[in-house]
Amino acid sequence: MLDQAMKQQLQSYLSNLKSDVQLRLSLDDSETGSKLAALAADIASLSQRISVVRDDSHSERKPLMLVENLEKGTAIGFAGLPMGHEFTSLVLALLHSGGHPIKLEPETIEQIAALDAELQVEIFISLSCQNCPEVVQAFNMMAAINPLVSVTMIDGAAFQDEVKSRDILAVPSVFVNGELFGQGRMSLAEILGKVDSGAAEKQAVKLNQQAPFEVLVVGGGPAGSSAAIYAARKGVRTGVVADRFGGQVQYTMAIENFISVKATTGPKLVASLEEHVKDYGVEIITEQRAANIVGAEESGDGYIHVELESGAVLRARSVITSTGARWREMKVPGEQEYRNKGVAYCPHCDGPLFKGKRTAVIGGGNSGIEAAIDLAGIVEHVTVLEFADTLRADQVLIDKANATANIEIITLAQTTRVLGDGTRVTGLEYKDRSSGELHQLALAGIFVQIGLVPNSEWLKQSKVALSERGEIEVDAHGATSLAGVFAAGDVTTVPYKQIIIAMGEGAKASLGAFDYLIRTPVPAEQTEAA
Structure with a gap:
């Protein structure tokens, strides 16, 4: 699963383990399950302090790997294959579970250790999301410090049915004790401010x-x-x-x-x-x-x-x-109602959630055309809507977009309304600025890239x-x-x-x-x- 260079580097990191770590696997017959088993075996081969046990009855969500410290009673879960941006999250989970010092201020560690309520945390991510690891790693550190906090990272691409049933259209999406806690990038300080009711007041007194x-x-x-x-x-x-x-x-x-x-x-x-x-x-x-x-x-x-x-x-x-x-917003009916329910502003983060679906990008500048090109490799079709009569992107990007079969570019298009079924986006309405005619596009996602405020x-x-x-x-x-x-x-x-x-x-x-x-x-x- 891991190449030789990665194994050597990981072995060097794992030499810092001070206590035993157990990898508990709950697997299914999927390709992801096989890869997760291979990953766990590779990791265990690099340190005598790491063991692997298989327990398919442990969890209904499979494939799943728990990084456990049995002595402290802590567990950090990875549902799906924690590679891509999340491989670092896995490595840190191993180190922190194995007693390697966590790089936090002593007062922050004390604040986490003092949390006295049970927190069952589920974090839906995409492996291409550059903001997800910060959220995953923040909660993972909390779980490594306080056994009352249990965390599971869930790869949305591997658990599409669960993503659909929970109407998750933006990552990271964090659920705590079954309730939506937040979406998007969150720092550890922000998370603690929400779970520790007195944190904000204490911080204000300190700053004064x-x-x-x-x-x-x-x-x-x-x-x-x-x-x-x-x-x-x-x-x-x-x-x-x-x-x-x-x-x-x-x-x-x-x-x-x-x-x-x-x-x-x-x-x-x-x-x-x-x-x-x-x-x-x-x-x-x-x-x-x-x-x-x-x-x-x-x-x-x-x-x-x-x-x-x-x-x-x-x-x-x-x-x-x-x-x-x-990011500048479109300021049209439906945009706020369907924000994070199909209306998105980060194609790198949320694009994988629209795999095989029809999407639109609003804006024909560099960011808009770059977004369309990135999305084209994931989604079924991308329609770029540009308000002006010409695109504003660099010519090299325009040429690449024009050469991509599943990208369509419409100029002189003014978005007038986001359409939805009350739960998620179903399309958008736009006006042809040359004829004044209104048109509708059936879509699952709308990525807004129209500049800054x-x-x-x-x-x-x-x-x-x-x-x-x-x-x-x-x-x-x-x-x-x-x-x-x-x-x-x-x-x-x-x-x-x-x-x-x-x-x-x-x-x-x-x-x-x-x-x-x-x-x-x-x-x-x-x-x-x-």
Whole structure:
């Protein structure tokens, strides 16, 4: 099942096991079941601490492999074949179940260990989903720490009947104790915030006690990461506050224009960015959303105040906002009703759930045509609907799409309505902009790829000037209209929303902020404390 190179690498990892691990198999006669048995045998051959037992009566869901620590009473399940993006999840489950230290803060481990309610977690994934492993690994760590938490990763492609019966049309989809817990990417902190009722209040109290930052970056994408690194290199106290680290780039699979790196993926780039930021001792605060910003002249203590939705307030001498942008919605009837029920925004994540079905992509730019090409290898047919009379994608992508038999491109098409049966998408309605005629397409899935909207709503009550499109207006130094507040990346008026441009703008805004700091007196409170 595993090639020799992979076996050698895995054997090196498994040498870190400190306690015995049992692989309990419940198998059927499927090809996936045979492959899972072969995988378990390969793993067991690499460490004397790993054993395999077969117990087909253990579970009704087959094929299934449980990674168990019998002494601690923990179990982590994999229904289907955990390869692709989920192979790392399996390796970590083996290590953590075998006593290898879990890389979490001690207080986080204590919080998980203190959970006193039984949590039966089912995570439906697709093996091509780049966001699913983060969710799987977060719950798996919880299960390895606390035996009251049991987790099963379920490959949706291998359990189509269950996917259909539960109306799962987006991954990851997480069920806890039989009830839908959440869909899409979730961090461990976000999960704990939902299962531990007092976590949010405790975090807010802790944040309110924070000492002021010299530079506080709001947003953790490429622009924010660059800004934080440049600030920290100046030797000033730097923090990053974000809903989640990584931003929109987390959902980008193919990155081939990042200078000096021939090819990478969004998740890999985000992991490298986070590691780089942490190397400089930057304090990263996640699972917090900014709600407002108050200038130093208005705050009463000489600091800029960043108010968070949790009720906490962070103080800083300067602020760099790099909150990025999000996928633009169609704003048509039915879109919200059928969101995650056939209306999707990530073809890489959710595409496998529409295997053999008819789908549509809304938007004829690079992201839209790339999505159509990716989907074409999975689904029965893809219809691309473009509002304009010509596609906006690069010609090389257009040529590839035109050469793909199951891709149809319709221009001058305005989507007017998402159709459904109350449970899931059944099609869409569009208007031919040249004739005015309405047409309907029978579809199972609709992938929306029509650009970005700046994440600037939280600034509308502030004195930070926004453009008509909601973008933050900045000058040549990245400064905004509010003293001490700078901005960078896709949330600003700077043209060309590209990763490398966002990084450059983040560095520039950080240098602008540092120049502001050295020319601005330190608030009296800090001077007296010193």
